[in-house]
Amino acid sequence: MSMLTATVTKIVPLTDRVSEFTLHGKDLPDFAPGAHIRVQLPDGESRAYSLIRTGAQSGPPDSYTIAVQREDDGKGGSRFMHRLKEGEAIRFEAPKCDFPLDAAAPAVLLAGGIGVTPLISMATALEEAGQSFAFHYAGRSAPVMAYREALADRFGARLHLHCDDDASALNLDAVIAALGPAHLYLCGPRGMIDAALARAEAAGIPRDRVHVELFDNAQPVQGETAFEVELSSSGQVFTVAPGQSIIDALEAGGIDVLYDCRRGDCGICQCGVIEGTPDHRDVVLTADEKAAGKVMQICVSRAKTPRLVLDL
Numbered sequence: 001m002s003m004l005t006a007t008v009t010k011i012v013p014l015t016d017r018v019s020e021f022t023l024h025g026k027d028l029p030d031f032a033p034g035a036h037i038r039v040q041l042p043d044g045e046s047r048a049y050s051l052i053r054t055g056a057q058s059g060p061p062d063s064y065t066i067a068v069q070r071e072d073d074g075k076g077g078s079r080f081m082h083r084l085k086e087g088e089a090i091r092f093e094a095p096k097c098d099f100p101l102d103a104a105a106p107a108v109l110l111a112g113g114i115g116v117t118p119l120i121s122m123a124t125a126l127e128e129a130g131q132s133f134a135f136h137y138a139g140r141s142a143p144v145m146a147y148r149e150a151l152a153d154r155f156g157a158r159l160h161l162h163c164d165d166d167a168s169a170l171n172l173d174a175v176i177a178a179l180g181p182a183h184l185y186l187c188g189p190r191g192m193i194d195a196a197l198a199r200a201e202a203a204g205i206p207r208d209r210v211h212v213e214l215f216d217n218a219q220p221v222q223g224e225t226a227f228e229v230e231l232s233s234s235g236q237v238f239t240v241a242p243g244q245s246i247i248d249a250l251e252a253g254g255i256d257v258l259y260d261c262r263r264g265d266c267g268i269c270q271c272g273v274i275e276g277t278p279d280h281r282d283v284v285l286t287a288d289e290k291a292a293g294k295v296m297q298i299c300v301s302r303a304k305t306p307r308l309v310l311d312l
Contacts, residue, residue: 003040003091004028006064008084014067014146018114019082020052023064023090030060033121034099034185034213037064039081040091047077048261050118050187050213051095053125054154064095067146069114098266099213101125105183106132110175110196112188113139115215116147119187123155132182138162138170138192172196176203187213193265193283201287212283214265227303231255231312232274246298246310255312257298264300271296272311277304 006025013019031051038046049066068081084090101107101122109119116137126133135155139145141163151159162170170192176184176199184205186196193212200210224242229249231238240249247257247269259269264282273296280290282297289295298310 002094004037004094005089005091007089008086009063011084011086015144017070017144018067018146019070020065020067020146021081021084023066024062025064026062028061028064029094031064031095032097033101033103033125034118035095035097035121036099036118037066037095038093039077040093041077041080043076045077046093047081049081051121052117053121054150055124067114067117069146096260098260098268099185099187099211101185101211102183103129103131106181107134107185108175108179108182109133109135109185110188110192111135111137112192113144113215114146115186115188115213116145116151117187118213119185120147120151122185123151123158127155134158134160134178134182136160136162136170136175138188139164141165172199176200176205179203179205183209183211185211188215190214190283197283198287207286212265214261214263214283224302227305228307229303230275230307230309232309233312237307240302245300246302250298250312257312259299262299264297267297269297269299271298274309274311276306276308278302278308279304 004025006023008021009024010022011019036048036050038048040046049068052065068078070082071078099118103125107126109122111119123135135158148161162168172195184200186193193214226239226241229238229240229246238249238253240246247259250257260266267284273294278293278296279302281300284297
């Protein structure tokens with residue numbers, strides 16, 4: 001994987017936990033609304049951060065903008081970012097978009113917390129295209145919602161702020177009921193995503209009009225047990241330990257696996273299930289697809305049976 005290098009030229013605190021980072025570099029590729037970069041961490045791991053665009057641009061960019069929320073109980077990516085100083089360099093993968101926007105169709109954008117970042121670029125693109133859209137932004141309270149004032153100034157009546165601690169709290173039923181022919185773009189924590197997906201499915205919204213990106217990494221579930229995964233192509237069997245993903249188990253065994261998000265929202269790691277019952281933990285599949293158990297996302301999902309035979 002080719003890596004890019006940029007210098008952190010500006011850091012702006014937006015809330016107590018969220019800071020905006022401006023990254024300047026040479027030969028930076030352009031990017032589509034919804035795209036992200038994966039920043040390299042000192043331990044060799046990487047973390048994905050959505051790219052933010054708030055205005056028109058001609059030609060390749062000379063800088064990127066991201067916003068990072070500090071997660072003190074997280075796996076270290078946000079702590080690394082929040083320790084950076086202006087003038088330091090970081091390395092990252094070129095932009096990739098698993099959360100594309102169809103700017104030719106009207107849209108409803110629904111963000112929860114720091115999940116607002118990719119939707120800012122989408123709202124900007126929709127406005128530039130003269131496309132109809134509504135932008136719903138939910139958070140616990142106004143002071144913790146990054147960009148709320150700038151977004152209100154930019155998008156006016158198209159922005160709807162929802163704070164859990166007052167009368168403006170998000171009403172998912174109302175958002176789904178008002179969707180009409182628009183596409184729905186969801187980004188935020190799993191609880192909000194799961195609730196919105198359930199309501200959209202119950203309302204008969206076609207799944208190809210609902211687009212999702214999670215801002216929560218998968219968390220181990222208490223009481224998890226080990227299970228086995230067999231690859232149908234070779235007959236190889238791998239043990240997946242509690243708290244370990246199928247992808248991690250396969251890679252530890254020398255198997256090259258295609259994946260990206262590792263949150264269960266992009267669908268890149270999806271594979272067929274030949275035998276066994278998956279324990280689905282993604283937001284890609286519909287309820288009917290999960291019940292059928294014929295495919296699964298191996299970055300987050302596990303097994304309800306002692307062994308899964310996968311079409312790999």
